[in-house]
Amino acid sequence: METVFTVLRSLTLNDGTEADRERLAARLAEAGEALPGVIRSVACAMAPYGVINAGHLVWRLHLRYESDHFTVMNSVEWKRTIAPLLENVTLQTMIGFHRTRGRAESKLGKRIWRALVLRVENNAPIEHVRELERDLSLFPVYIDAIRNWNLSRITICEGDKDWTHIWEQEFDTKEGLMVDYMEHPIHWGWGDRWFDIEFPDQIVDPFVLQVTGEVAGDFIP
Amino acid sequence: LQIFIMDEVVIKPGRAREFDDAYRGGYLPGAEQRGMKLENAWQSPPGFTPKEVPTTLYYIWSVEGVAGWWKMRLTRRPDGSDSRYEKLAWWQSAGDMIERRKRVMLTEIV
Numbered sequence: 041m042e043t044v045f046t047v048l049r050s051l052t053l054n055d056g057t058e059a060d061r062e063r064l065a066a067r068l069a070e071a072g073e074a075l076p077g078v079i080r081s082v083a084c085a086m087a088p089y090g091v092i093n094a095g096h097l098v099w100r101l102h103l104r105y106e107s108d109h110f111t112v113m114n115s116v117e118w119k120r121t122i123a124p125l126l127e128n129v130t131l132q133t134m135i136g137f138h139r140t141r142g143r144a145e146s147k148l149g150k151r152i153w154r155a156l157v158l159r160v161e162n163n164a165p166i167e168h169v170r171e172l173e174r175d176l177s178l179f180p181v182y183i184d185a186i187r188n189w190n191l192s193r194i195t196i197c198e199g200d201k202d203w204t205h206i207w208e209q210e211f212d213t214k215e216g217l218m219v220d221y222m223e224h225p226i227h228w229g230w231g232d233r234w235f236d237i238e239f240p241d242q243i244v245d246p247f248v249l250q251v252t253g254e255v256a257g258d259f260i261p
Numbered sequence: 262l263q264i265f266i267m268d269e270v271v272i273k274p275g276r277a278r279e280f281d282d283a284y285r286g287g288y289l290p291g292a293e294q295r296g297m298k299l300e301n302a303w304q305s306p307p308g309f310t311p312k313e314v315p316t317t318l319y320y321i322w323s324v325e326g327v328a329g330w331w332k333m334r335l336t337r338r339p340d341g342s343d344s345r346y347e348k349l350a351w352w353q354s355a356g357d358m359i360e361r362r363k364r365v366m367l368t369e370i371v
Contacts, residue, residue, distance in 0.1 A: 223327045228334070229264070229366040236334065237349045239364050246345060 043138070044079070044261045045103045046192075047112075048155070048206070050133040050199070050251060051126070052095035061085040061096045064125065068099045071121045075101070077108035080258050090154055090217055090252030093200075095132040098155075098251050102261045106195060109136055133157065133199030133249055137206055141177055142190030144260045148210065151187070153259045154217050155208035157194075157249040158235075159201045164243035172234045172243060175226075176207050182226045185216030188260045201247060210260055217252065264330050265367040266297065266322040271360040277304060277316035280358045284320070288351050291344065296332045297322045315360050321367075330366075 053060055065083035072081025083099040103109060112118055135157060160169055173191060180186040188210040197203045211217045221227060233239040237246055272280045281302070289299060303319045310316050324333050336345035 222331075225366075225368070228327060228330050229368070232334070233364070233366075237345050238352065240362050241364075 043104055045106045045108065045136060045138050046100055046261065047103065047109050047134065047136045047196075048098060048100040049131060050095040050249065051097050051099060052130045052132050053097075054128045054130060056128075058085070064129070065097045065099065067125055068097075068122070071125060072099065072101050074121065075112050075117050076115050077103050077105075077111050079103060080261065082255065082257055082259055084153065084253030084255045084259075087152070087214075087252045087254060089214065090152075090250065092248055092250035094249060094251045095130075098253060100259075102258070106136060106138070109196065131198065133201075133203065134197065135194045135199075135203050135206060136196035137192035137194045139190055139261060140192045141173075142188070142192075142260065143180065144188045144190070144258075148187060148212065150254060150256050152211040152214055152217050152252065153208065153255045154211070154221075154250070154252040155206055157203050157251070158205050158207065159245040159247070160204045160243050161245055168234075168241070168243050172231075173205075175231045175234065179221075179224075179226055179231065180209070183221055183224050185211050185213075185220035187211060187216075190260050200249070201245065203249070208260060210255075262326050262368065264324050264326065265300070266324065266333075267365050267367055268318075268320040268322075268362065269365075270318045270320070270362040272316050272318060272358055273360055274314055274316075275310070275312040276358045277310050277318060280355065281318060283355055283358070284318075287354070291347060291351070292322065292333075295344075296324055296329050298324070 053064065062085050065085050069081050069083040072078055078101050080102040083097060085097045086094050101112065160172070176191050180189050186209045190208050192206050194203050194206060233241045235244045236242055270280065299320065300323050301321045305317045324330050336343050338344060
């Protein structure tokens with residue numbers, strides 16, 4: 041597996057229509073390709089379902105190394121092409137993470153991408169954090185609808201929370217996410233105990249960011 | 262599919278009755294509003310409540326299917342308020358009586 045460092049931004053337009061969101065997503069995806077060190081630049085507007093505390097669109101840059109993020113931010117190209125696009129846009133969240141465990145084998149056509157960005161509470165015992173990660177990694181074993189997936193610890197972050205993890209998946213259809221995933225017992229009967237405030241096991245901050253969009257191409261690298 | 266939710270609560274010595282009263286008076290009404298049905302409640306040691314050692318209480322709830330589970334789980338109300346914090350507040354208020362506890366989801370053996 042090649043090294044990939046992803047920088048993902050959740051963005052909100054200060055004004056504008058749904059069409060403007062789509063347009064900005066397309067322009068960021070295109071302009072991002074020309075930034076130094078960028079392997080791939082992709083973006084999507086948020087779907088009308090499967091979102092929690094989300095902005096209007098998500099833009100992600102795939103880089104080789106974390107240090108490339110700082111090269112991008114200091115580049116002439118960023119100032120010339122990206123900064124003007126973001127003038128009337130609020131950055132809700134930015135996270136950066138290495139690809140650690142996951143699967144990105146199926147190069148699918150149009151599909152549904154969903155990411156849950158979460159914060160494990162500061163006082164969570166490290167063995168519980170590992171168990172949470174183990175449990176989430178089991179989801180793709182039991183939920184066939186998960187085609188590609190990635191679970192990473194976040195290393196750089198800006199926004200509402202000190203986000204610690206991103207848990208992202210790709211599905212062929214909306215039903216894959218909303219039915220196969222949401223209704224599988226590994227979700228409600230097993231993994232959810234780390235999230236539900238009523239469980240003594242709960243270690244995930246109840247304020248999560250969930251983003252979902254219709255995508256194509258290399259969304260999970 | 263019937264889904265069961267079991268609370269296994271180890272109560273500090275001599276406080277089992279107090280906890281059970283609080284659970285039924287303070288937790289149960291909200292749980293019933295979320296579609297949870299209390300099926301059974303048991304204690305151990307059985308038949309008497311010693312003051313010298315902890316008593317463990319077992320509460321078994323049921324919800325109807327995955328839809329019932331989500332009704333129990335989702336906390337945002339139509340008016341924008343969130344019952345999550347009421348659940349948390351109740352468990353925190355009872356924390357003084359509890360030595361430790363577990364909650365598990367159960368189904369029949371498949």
